[in-house]
Amino acid sequence: MIRDFKSLIGDLKSVVGEQWIVTEERAVERYLYDETAFGVRPEPVRDVVVVKPGSTEEVSEVLKIANKYKVSVHVRGGGTGLVGGAIPTKPGIVLSLERMDKVTIDVDNMVAEVEAGATLGKLIEEAEKHNLMFPAHPGDEGATVGGLVACNAGGSRAVKTGVVRNYVLGLEIVLPNGDILRLGGKTIKNNMGYNLAHLFIGSEGVLGVITKAYIRLYPKWRYTATIVVPFNSRVDAFRAAKKILFEGLTPLALEYFDRKVIETSANYLGTTWPVKEGEYYLMIILAEALEDVLYVEMEHIDNIVRSEGALEPFVTQRDDEQKSLLKIRSEIFSALKEETFDILDTTVPIGVVDRFIENVIDIEKRYGVWLPVYGHVGDGNVHVHVMKHKGFSKEQLEKIAEDVYDVALLLGGTITGEHGIGYIRRKYVKKVLGDAWIETVKKLKSVLDPNNILNPDKVLPGD
Amino acid sequence: MIRDFKSLIGDLKSVVGEQWIVTEERAVERYLYDETAFGVRPEPVRDVVVVKPGSTEEVSEVLKIANKYKVSVHVRGGGTGLVGGAIPTKPGIVLSLERMDKVTIDVDNMVAEVEAGATLGKLIEEAEKHNLMFPAHPGDEGATVGGLVACNAGGSRAVKTGVVRNYVLGLEIVLPNGDILRLGGKTIKNNMGYNLAHLFIGSEGVLGVITKAYIRLYPKWRYTATIVVPFNSRVDAFRAAKKILFEGLTPLALEYFDRKVIETSANYLGTTWPVKEGEYYLMIILAEALEDVLYVEMEHIDNIVRSEGALEPFVTQRDDEQKSLLKIRSEIFSALKEETFDILDTTVPIGVVDRFIENVIDIEKRYGVWLPVYGHVGDGNVHVHVMKHKGFSKEQLEKIAEDVYDVALLLGGTITGEHGIGYIRRKYVKKVLGDAWIETVKKLKSVLDPNNILNPDKVLPGD
Secondary structure, rough: OOHHHHHHHHHHHHHHHHHEEEOOOHHOOOOOOOOOOOOOOOOOOOOOHHHOOOOOOHHHHHHHHHHHOOOOEEEEOOOOOOOOOOOOOOOEEEEOOOOOEEEOOOOOOOEEEEEOOEEHHHHHHHHOOOOOOOOOOOOOOOHHHHHHHOOOOOOHOOOOOHHHHEEEEEEEEEOOOOOEEEEEEOOOOOOOOOOHHHHHHHOOOOOEEEEEEHHHHHOOOEEEEEEEEEEEEEHHHHHHHHHHHOOOOOOOOOEEEEEEHHHHHHHHHOOOHHHHHHHOOEEEEEEEEEEHHHHHHHHHHHHHHHHHOOOEEEEOOOOOHHHHHHHHHHHHHHHHHEEEEEEEEOOOOOOHHHHHHHHHHHHHHHOOOOOOOEEOOOOOEEEEEEEEEOOHHHHHHHHHHHHHHHHHHHHOOEEOOOOOOOOOOHHHHHHHHHHHHHHHHHHHHHHHHHOOOOOOOOOOOOO | OOHHHHHHHHHHHHOOHHHEOOOHHHHHHOOOOOOOOOOOOEEEEEOOOOOOOHHHHHHHHHHHHHHHOOOEEEEEEEOOOOOOOOOOOOOOEEEEEEOOOEEEEEOOOOOEEEEEEEEEEHHHHHHHHHHEEEEOOOOOHHHHHHHHHHHOOOHHHHHHOOOOHHHEEEEEEOOOOOOOEEOOOOOOOOOOOOOOOHHHHHOOOOOOOOEEEEEEEEEEEEEEEEEEEEEEEEEEEEEHOOOOOOOOOOEEEEEEEEEHHHHHHHOOOOOOOOOOOOOOOOOOEEEOOHHHHHHHHHHHHHHHHHHHHOOOOEEOOOHHHHHHHHHHHHHHHHHHHEEEEEEEEEEHHHHHEEEHHHHHHHHHHHHHHOOOOOEEEEOOOEEEEEEEOOOOHHHHHHHHHHHHHHHHOOOOOEEEEOOOOOOHHHHHHHHHHHHHHHHHHHHHHHHOOOOOOOOOOOOOOOO
């Protein structure tokens, strides 16, 4: 229990106003979870007050109050994270940025000035109004921009223009002590002050609260196509994927999945996977400014995949069909979630994705379980679901995850390419990052957040 | 003078061996300067010993010794910086990484594992042997990879694939206390431990010594063209440049310069600028994996520039001609250097480059001086040379620079897009970055480098 709870609430009310404080148990409930798979999701504490500031200055005041009372602050965006990063696991404040959701598009400079609580969906929509686009698509459009930046989100469409880090031109950050830091702005290049913003991008909210971001936009690439390439052989599929990348083509997305996985998602959505042939698929999304460039690329890719043993590719330039295919791909996670123990976010160098997946299949056979594998073969980020299995204990399922991690690490990969560490991956930090990393981050954390108020039990392994 | 100098030298010798220590005055001389313009270049101290470690472990030992004696360590790469970052301005150690110059190309994963002292030229050459490329070209090929990363270098070819930060997949860093930190690796995506590497990229060597980098390579784009587009009107040139960007085309480079500037460089090189027409030029470099894509883009760009008033474009696909054009462009700085007081590195949002340059021309007229302007119009990074002018004092020339900076800042820009702060830009830190930035960076610096040994009087403003 928080001591002086009443006094704390009083102080918070004086900053944000009574209507933006939530303490009623049922109302608090929806601020306690994120999308972490049930098997590994931590139990939230309920001893929290939800605070909804309306401005950067209010965020600053809330953090000062948290320091005064030495209570934890759990920063909350859209709650779409997969590693428990937004789940309050210590009593204190849930700082929800939902009210700060303004999006301003600077058309002439192709930059969006976005408050942290604006959703990905809103950013996409506002940009499109001006014929601009935010190409990345890290899954759930309910994610907030603050969350995307704090977690350096990725997603399937990161092959051409990269992960969220690449889009961030500037940040406004409230430091744990309440100081407001403004870094970068609307310029594409900026070497003034070693763009300290990059310390906060991907830091999962443990070093500061992101309140605003300047996001680089691109002109809407008007000509797009989605190509689903079926294969009877997984080996052929990967050889084709590698050839596409090694010839220097840069699709927006280059995805891999198999029939069982994609049909599970289609069924979940009450629709049908439209490609009848094949057991293994590459899904390639092309987006270009010039129609003729699109055609040249489509033809070239067609040649490559056929030479590597593809069956008849399914090609569409129709918007509705492309959206429907992307939707089926994007909902794989949701479709599997109910039966998922944990979704892994393993990433390996692009040249060894095939070897990685072969190894995962060996593990699958060894344990006699189903390990759905799919993901962003274009950047080596392969998701492996560890599914619940009758008679398997939590420990046994964790052992399977660890075996998969060991393979990724052995191949020069890492255990998270886009989801982050959050709460549930902290136990692997020592093994993957080592003592020097832990010591360095502890130093940074202690000097920026001496009272350890901000997301206190996230990222760093516990003592 | 350093106290216990003899004892310090003895300790250093025991780590790197006697032959890798330089104390003789004339031999030390070539470690005292970088490429900073003469007008603003700081005077180096001569009370330094040059140490050339052969391994990361030796770097670590040298830093431990520096802490023991509490002497400064000035990290040195290729000495091609433009802001005095490599000039020793306090007595101590010049740590030259020249011996650590190994480049290993991992062809299958398209990654170069590069020791910090390897030059850009060597990296380019080694990558090309394997039909791969490092697309960025931050000017002088004598720069070292450690320097490129520490300074987050840019250059003309950063429009398509970005500045050096975008290529860094992993780093090996020796912290000021001698601890060795290994961050990231060969995966394109990596969210394990908020890729702390990005704190060090662009930090200009004040937080740690970069000893190795994992650099992302790309397949060599086989089809390239350089197009020089002449205009009689500057306004037309900028309108055309903007239209190219706003239609979603991504050339490798999109440069602007005028006849006087480019002919100065051609003369300096003893050659001739081959384009007879026009007073203002865009230079566009295209690089594509597919020949037909290149042609489609060339045709489209041709249409755009002609519709905006271009004269006859000069187009070449010949390697030697393209290299010669790039050489003339790249040597503008060297050609002007003798008469340059300072080269500015102003950067503005891409939509206001034209307004920025108009303002610079106003300043030029107001003072009656020549302010050569050229640069990377594709990412808003415009270099302005403040030339020496008969009868103008240092203070007057500095005032001109400040007027240019004020315009950039007013337009939402910044005073350095790629060169960094180093020694000579520290006086603008407070104005541009503010007190919260200074306080934050001081905290980070003090916790990582409590004895302030590493590049001690760089980046942060003096007290």
